[in-house]
Amino acid sequence: MRRLWPLSSDTLSLSGGSRALWDRSPPLSVFLRQASQALFTGGDDRSAPPMAGADGAEAAIRRALAEKQAAVDSQAEAVREAKSRFGISHAEVDAAVETLKVLKVEHGAVARQLQSALNGGGNGARGREEFRQTVVNTLERRMFYTPSFKIYGGVAGLYDYGPNGCAIKNNVLSFWRQHFVLEENMLEVDCPCVTPEVVLQASGHVEKFTDLMVKDEKTGACHRADHLLKDFCKEKLEKGVTLSPEKAAELRHVIAVLDDLSAQELGAKIKEYGITAPDTKNPLSDPYPFNLMFQTSIGPAGHCPGYMRPETAQGIFVNFKDLYYYNGNRLPFAAAQIGQAFRNEISPRQGLLRVREFTLAEIEHFVDPEDKSHAKFSEVSELEFLMFPKEDQLTGKSAKKIILGKAVSEGTVNNETLGYFIGRVYLFLTQLGINKDRLRFRQHLPNEMAHYAADCWDAEIECSFGWIECVGIADRSAYDLRAHTEKSGVHLVAHEKFPEPREVEKLVVVPSKKELGLAFKGNQKMVVQALEAMSEAEALEMKAGLESKGEVEFQVCTLGKAVTLKKSMVSISREKKKEHQREFTPSVIEPSFGIGRIIYCLYEHSFYTRPSKVDNELLNVFGFSALVAPKKCTVLPLVKTDAFDRVAKAISRDLTKAGISNIIDITGTSIGKRYARTDEIGVPFAITVDSTTSVTIRERDSRQQIRVDAAEAALVVKELADGQSTWADVMWRYPTHTTPIADDE
Amino acid sequence: MRRLWPLSSDTLSLSGGSRALWDRSPPLSVFLRQASQALFTGGDDRSAPPMAGADGAEAAIRRALAEKQAAVDSQAEAVREAKSRFGISHAEVDAAVETLKVLKVEHGAVARQLQSALNGGGNGARGREEFRQTVVNTLERRMFYTPSFKIYGGVAGLYDYGPNGCAIKNNVLSFWRQHFVLEENMLEVDCPCVTPEVVLQASGHVEKFTDLMVKDEKTGACHRADHLLKDFCKEKLEKGVTLSPEKAAELRHVIAVLDDLSAQELGAKIKEYGITAPDTKNPLSDPYPFNLMFQTSIGPAGHCPGYMRPETAQGIFVNFKDLYYYNGNRLPFAAAQIGQAFRNEISPRQGLLRVREFTLAEIEHFVDPEDKSHAKFSEVSELEFLMFPKEDQLTGKSAKKIILGKAVSEGTVNNETLGYFIGRVYLFLTQLGINKDRLRFRQHLPNEMAHYAADCWDAEIECSFGWIECVGIADRSAYDLRAHTEKSGVHLVAHEKFPEPREVEKLVVVPSKKELGLAFKGNQKMVVQALEAMSEAEALEMKAGLESKGEVEFQVCTLGKAVTLKKSMVSISREKKKEHQREFTPSVIEPSFGIGRIIYCLYEHSFYTRPSKVDNELLNVFGFSALVAPKKCTVLPLVKTDAFDRVAKAISRDLTKAGISNIIDITGTSIGKRYARTDEIGVPFAITVDSTTSVTIRERDSRQQIRVDAAEAALVVKELADGQSTWADVMWRYPTHTTPIADDE
Incomplete structure (x- = not known):
């Protein structure tokens, strides 16, 4: 089956390089419904590739701690x-006690050092939690999202976009269409969510789109087996400061290989x-898919069994022929689709990051496998950004800035087309407002990638949960088209x-159906198929065998035995043949976007607080660009x-006519409070009516104001909003307006 | 449960007024996937309200035919x-034979007259079929839509939007957002499709969102009971020219009341x-829901059972409180949602008009039931368009032009808010490109409307299938909010x-829990609840009874008996009380748009053919406005x-940068063929490069061309496309360019 994005890297807590970002003063972050996306098989809560550097540091502290403990124990004995x-x-006793005290203090210090390292350093973990809580509170209070069906107690893993979230989602999708579909003249399609079983049998989802589950043997409650094991290991690692370095290494290893464990291995661990059921402490069943x-x-x-599609891509593959x-029977071309996808998660966690229904935006770029160059690659080849090739991950290095053109020419990135999309994804995300220092492209490790995939890179965005994969960019070779060719004929x-x-x-293999029929009766068909499926090398070997020995043993897999x-x-x-054309199955390069996850990270990256000018209260601000902001302008009578x-x-009517979304706030609240209200949902501009002839326009982040004619105000804001x-x-162009402090926050 | 749009009116075949539209020379029509929508319970293929006028005409012909038949029979006998x-x-025999011949000719003429009336007159039915086929062929060939999962044989009722259809859908939805959400500052939300059972129990869908089904008793194949009965009646009526007027009236009556028949009545008929199973002629089971x-x-x-939502509205209702x-606890306000909805149709028919998955756009406008005025009603009150009030339907009249303001002031339309939305829907549809003469607003008849609804109007658009309801605009009173209040608490x-x-x-009822507890023990709670649920009249009656007789009998429903x-x-x-506020359940006015159906009708209304200038071939054109067109411009080197x-x-790059979707056609085909190709998908403008310095811009419908600077071309097209x-x-502003005939089609 397709491995979606089977591995994540919530490596933040131990990776020094990224940790530093959390120590900045008013940092940036958030939490939305669909950041949730849940689209990734393994996703965020699976293990990170082993980070030798960080791991090593931790192991050293653990060793020091064990030594201190030993010293304390021996001194206590003394x-x-x-x-x-x-x-x-x-005096002698006192001296011995004093030594013990010193050793204990030293032990305590090392233990704290370990605890701190485990928490991501300093104010790291706590800071992240607090930051996230502030963002989430703001998002819920201002109805960017809300748990679905709340009046009925809600359903885990289902969230609604509220008015602000919905507006942002629409803006992100519009920009996606502009940046990808329009720019590349992609063929956008829109297929149903309801999908008949046969399609998902061909794709492998019916057989393999599974997670391993265990049941509470008494209550029947279901849990993800890998979650329980991971939670156990993490808790031991985080709380067990007395853990031996060997034990710690073992637990860490379990987390690292979690993805590769079979049902049997998971059950054995x-x-x-x-490990027992989390709440009840009841025994657990063996894991099963x-x-x-x-x-x-x-x-x-x-x-006629059917499923709600787990991804949108299959709708494109089955339409390839049309x-x-x-496209005039020409390659390359790309098809695209935006739509809902569904995953019946066993036990959704991480709030908006792992949900049961989410919006995917997927591109399938079809290309000749023998020519993966891209005509527009030069437009992105000069870009330089954080990349994290597999070699660097395996040798414990950090992500580093690489020039895209170099990454492709040196073979780090498999081909130009894949590289082109990596570059375009980088531009898309940063133009939305993702902080480029908190965005990296991480290459899949061999164990993360399906056998058929040529190369895979995830755009990972750092947020308070760690590094979250938000876009997967994979060269899936010819796998999908071949699978549907085989199944559909x-x-x-x-x-x-x-x-x-x-x-x-050409080597031509012609089975004699008559002879084979006489010899193998009902099995004839299987033998013929096996003969036709031989590679050229196999056929040549057979030819040699038949010519030298007159007969050969031939293994027929579908019969489970060899025949003579x-x-x-x-x-x-x-035989020599004239060929007029070459027939081949195109390769597909697939950039797949978890829209909700991107929005979630955008929230975090856009959020900041600043002190009110009048009192000491901290005011929340979402620093959205006009492209993303849920409304472009607020209109307020002073x-x-x-x-x-x-x-x-x-003015509000003028704005609406010009297609500029706006809100009008004519409540009697103070102008400062009203500015705070509009800043909190990220509206970039505010028009304040303080006379009937001229008005002011205020920019959210700088809080600077200009004065313009009332009749001109809407046009100026349109210019600003459209960029x-x-x-x-x-x-x-316009005179600056200075407000008395009382007017502003 | 909510009755969605339970009744349709495919009245086209017999309604004189509308028929005429089909006789115009190059008429307009189409067929898209989601016109399909299928969103309407009864929808298009249920019976029309009886049209007394048309019915009468047909009956008269049938009577004349019966008389002629009798005359023929008697003369033949003679x-x-x-x-x-x-x-x-x-000579005498010859004269009798001659008379018989004349009578037979007359009989034949009347029979043809009847056949013609049944077919919708003249070239009506055949013309519609042919027209639809032309449109559908064009749509499929140019991939506006395609049956889903085609390589696996497809699934009935599921269609994909191909690149052109998808672009049009996006344009329609963008305009919907601009016209409704932005204009009215509606609160747009986005809720999941997966919905837990409890929500749909409250809405009534679990119990009542059903169609009556019969099974082929031998093969188990399923059929809609009303479809079979209706097909039977229609076939008899259409083919049975010898039908007695009485029998014809009976069959017509069955079709008219089809919607109101119970399972038993349907089964009996x-x-x-x-009636037997359509293909096998096997006996059928009794109808069941x-x-x-x-x-x-x-x-x-x-x-935890769940369903794929059958409409998007419930997601809004359950979020009402938030x-x-x-909205600052103020009324009125509207929420809106665009999203997929699902209906597992028993046997989808009418191609794209009745599908199993479709896009709905719904508005829920919440309003004080005591004040349904609308602040912006004056903006639409002067509009005049075809309306079809229930009285006119019941008395056999046709839809007529009515001024909206008058319809509201005279009480034809229940209230201003409902009227406002009718007006806005009219503007929306006509601005999209729906022909205003083939759009009518039909009021629901009493038997079509749920008991709680205050008033309902359907925007019906005429296409080759008849009058199709595409938007329902209903005043649903407080039903939905009350249902969820009751279920959720x-x-x-x-x-x-x-x-x-x-x-x-206020009349205050205070049960004495102590006394009631002593008297009724475990039943006390039920008695208390029944007391508290009394109406004021009931309480007053009890008060009188207690005061006069000292005791009363009191019926407690939940106990199923009376208590003393x-x-x-x-x-x-x-008691006198001071009240600071009034609490009430808001009414909801719900405009609900079947996006696919609207697009389908738009296709039909936009399509026309014109002869090629070079040969006699007919060229297909979709006359889409720039607002709707899948691409705004084609760029062609001459x-x-x-x-x-x-x-x-x-130039193509300039257009893309300006956000103008475009295609570039650099194939070697003749310019005429390439124009025909771009006209056929409805691209409004074409830039032809016939020199490196200046180019021409061609408008699709007039085929006029102007000459502009190459550098300016994109900007001019942007101006045109943006309106x-x-x-x-x-x-x-620019010089006209005249092409030699060979350059054009």
């Missing part, structure tokens, strides 16, 4: 012995560690017409008068 | 008798008419604060040279 020894002087697709039935008769034709292939016919020599083939049963010969209200309403002018431009 | 009579003259929701299970344990708070109410407290006299209450058990008194290609690519300039404007 004190006990001294006290019990007859005739020893008080759970038994070995005596649970399919994560929501199942349903199509039509009334009940004999899309290729639509429809050839999902492309052709390259030769300028002139080419003469090629005689020369009369199959003819193998080299004080409540009919005349000001009229002007405000007229035609910058704030600096308009500052230069 | 001829037979004459021939057999001995001694009759040849099926038996009476001897089949729930149309796709069922699934949430979470791994299997004890949304009301978000969370009070979904609003408050109106009084400017100053009001003194009100003594005076000591309950005190009932009038002939294939490197220099022209370079200019074309530069800042009309074609007439730019025609005036």
Whole structure:
């Protein structure tokens, strides 16, 4: 089956390089419903690739701690012995006790050092928790999201986008369409969520889209086996400061290989560690696979099983033939789809980061496997950003800045097309407002990647949960089209017409159905299929065998045994043929975006607080760009008068007509409170009506104001919101307005 | 349960007024995936309200036909008798035969007249079929839509939007957001499709969202009972020209009341008419209800049943409390949602008009039931368009033009808010490109409307299938919020604060729990609840009874019996209270848009053909406005040279940068063929590169061309596409370019 993004790296707590980011003063972060996305098989809560550097530091502290403990123990023994020894002087005992005290203090210091390292350093973990809580509170209070069906107690893993969240999601998707679909002239399609079983059998999801589950043997409650094991190991590591370095290494190893453990191995570990059900402490069943697709039935008769799609990509693959034709039978081309996807998570955690329904935006770029160059690669080749190639991960290094063109030319990134999309994804995310220092492209390790994949890179964004994979960019070779070709019998292939016919020599295998029928009866078909499926090397070997010995043993997998083939049963010969075209299954490069996760990280990266000018309260601000902001402008009459209200309403109407989303706040609250309110949902501009002829425009982050004609205000904000002018431009064009402090926060 | 849009009116075939539209020369029509929508319970294929006028005409023809038949029969008898009579003259026999011939010719004419009336007149039915086929072929060939999972044989009722359809859908949704959400500052939300059972129990869908189904008793194949009965009646009516007027009236009546038939009545009719399974002719089971929701299970344990939502509205209702708070606890306000909805149709028909998954856009406008005025009603009150009030339907009249303001002031439309949305929907649809003469607002008849609804109007658009309901606009009173209040125990109410407290006299019922406990033990709670639930009238009656007789009999429903209450058990008194606010459940006005159906009708209304200028071939054109068109511009080098290609690519890049979707066609095909290709997908503008310095811009419908600087071309097209300039404007500003015929089609 497709491995989606089977490995994550919530490596933040131990990776020194990234930790530093958390120590900055008013840092940036957030939490939204669909950051949730939940789209990734393994996702965020699986283990990170082993970080030798960080691991090493921790191990050193653990070793020092064990040594200190040993010293404390031996000195305590010495004190006990001294006290019990007859005739020893008080002074000697006191000295021994004093030494013990010093050793204990030293032990305490090392223990704290370890605890601190485990928590991500200094104010790290606590700081992150607090920061996240502030962001989440703001998001819930201002209805960026809300737990779904709250009045009925909610359903784990389901969240609603509220008005602000919904507006941001629409903006992100519009920009996605502009940046990818429009820019590359991609063929966007829109397929149903309800999917018949056969499609997902072909893709492998019916068989393998599973997580291992254990059941509480008494209550029947379900848990993810790997979660329980991981939680156990993490808790031991975090709380068990007395853990021996060997034990700690073992637990860490378990976390590192969690993804690769079979049901048997997971079960054995759970038994070995005596892990029980979290709340009840009841014994647990053996782990068994649970399919994560929501199942349903199509039509009334009940004999057409279906599923809610776990990804949007399959809708594109099954349409390949039509899309290729639509594109004039030319490669390369890309198809794209935005839509809902579904995963019936066993026990959703991490709030908005792992949900049961989420919006995916996927691109399938089809390309000739023999030519993965990209015509527009030069447009991104100069970009330089954080990349984390697999070698660096395996040797314990950190992500480092690499020039994209170099990464491709040196073979770090497999090919130009893959590189092009990595560059485009970088531009997309940073233009949205993701902090480029907290964005890295991490290459999949060999054990993360499906056998057929040529290369995979995840765009990971750092947030308070660690590094979260938000976009996966994979070269999936020809796997998907081949799988559907095989299952459907429809050839999902492309052709390259030769300028002139080419003469090629081909090995032609012709089974003699008559002879094979006589010899193998009902098994004939299987033998024929096996013969036709031989590689050229196998066929050549058989040819040699038949010619020298007259018969060969031939292994037929579908029969589970070998059969004896005689020369009369199959003819193998080299033939020259004129070929006019080459037929091949295209490779597919797939950038797949977890829209909710991106939005979640955007929230965190956009959030900051600043002290109010009037009192000491901290005010929350989302520093969204106009591209992303849920509303582009707030219109506020300075004080409540009919005349000001009229002007405000007229400006609001002008804005609406110009397609600029806006809110009008005519409540009687103080202007400072109203600014705080609009800053808190990230509205970049505010028009304050303080006269009937001219008004001020305020920019959220700088809090600078300019004065413009009331009739002109909407147009100026439109220019700003559409990006035609910058704030600096308009500052230069219009007089600055200075408010008395009381007017502002 | 909510009746969605339970009744349709595919009245086209018999309604004279509408029929005429089909007789126009190059008429307009189409067929898309999601016109499909399928969102309407009864939808398009249920019966129309009886059209007395049309019915009468048909009955008259049937009577005339029966008379002619009788005359033919009697004359034939006369001829037979004459021939057999001995001694009759040849001349006499010939005269009788001649008379018979004349009668037969007359009979034939009347029969044709009837057939023609049944087919919707003249070239009606056939013309519609042909027209639809042309449109559908174009749509499929140019990949506006495609049956989903085609390589696996497809699934009935599931369609994909291909690249052109998807682009149009995105444009329609963007405009919907601009026209409704932005304009009214609606609170847009985005809730999951997966919905727990309790929500849909409260809404009534679990119990009542069903269609009646019959099974082929031998094969188990499922059919909609009403479909079979309706098909039977229609076929008899259409083919049975010898049908007696009485029988015809009966069949027509069955079709008219189809919606109101119970399972028993439907079953009886099926038996009476001897209806069997369509293909196999096997006997059928009795009809039984089949729930149309796709069922699934949430979470791994299997004890949390869920469904794929059948509408998006419930997500808004369950969020009412938060949304009301978000809106500053003020009414009125509207929430909106765009999203997928699902209906597991028994046997989807009518192609794209009835599908199993579709996009809904719904608005829930919450309003004080005591004040349904609308502040912006004056903005739409002057609009005049086709309305079809229930009285006119019942008296056999046709839809007529009514001024909206008058319809509201005269009470035809229940209230201003409902009227406001009718007006806004009219503007939305006509601005998209729906022909205003083929759009009508039809009021629901009493039997179509749920008991709680105050008034309902459907925006129906005429297409080749008849009049299709595409938007439902209903005043659903307080039903939905009350249902969720009851089920969840969370009070979904609003408050109106009084400017100053009001003194009100209230009847206060205070049960004495002690006395009741002694008397009724475990039943006490039920008695108390029944006492508290009494209406004021009931309480007053009890008060009187207790005061006169000292005790009363009191029916407690939950106990299923009456109990005897003594005076000591309950005190009932009038008390004066100061009230600071009024608490009430808001009414909801719900405009609900079947996006796919609207797009389908838009296709039909936009399509036309015109003869090629070079040969006699008919060329297909979709006359989409720039607002809707899948691409705004095509860029074509007149002939294939490197220099022209370079200019074309530069212009295409300029357009993309300006956010104008475009295609570049550098194939070697003739310019005429390439124009035909871009016209066929409805691209409004084409830039033809015929020099490296200046280029031409061609408008699709007029085929006029202007000449502009190559560097300016993208900007001019942007102006046109954004609606800042009309074609007439730019025609005036730039020189006209006249092409030699060979250049154009």
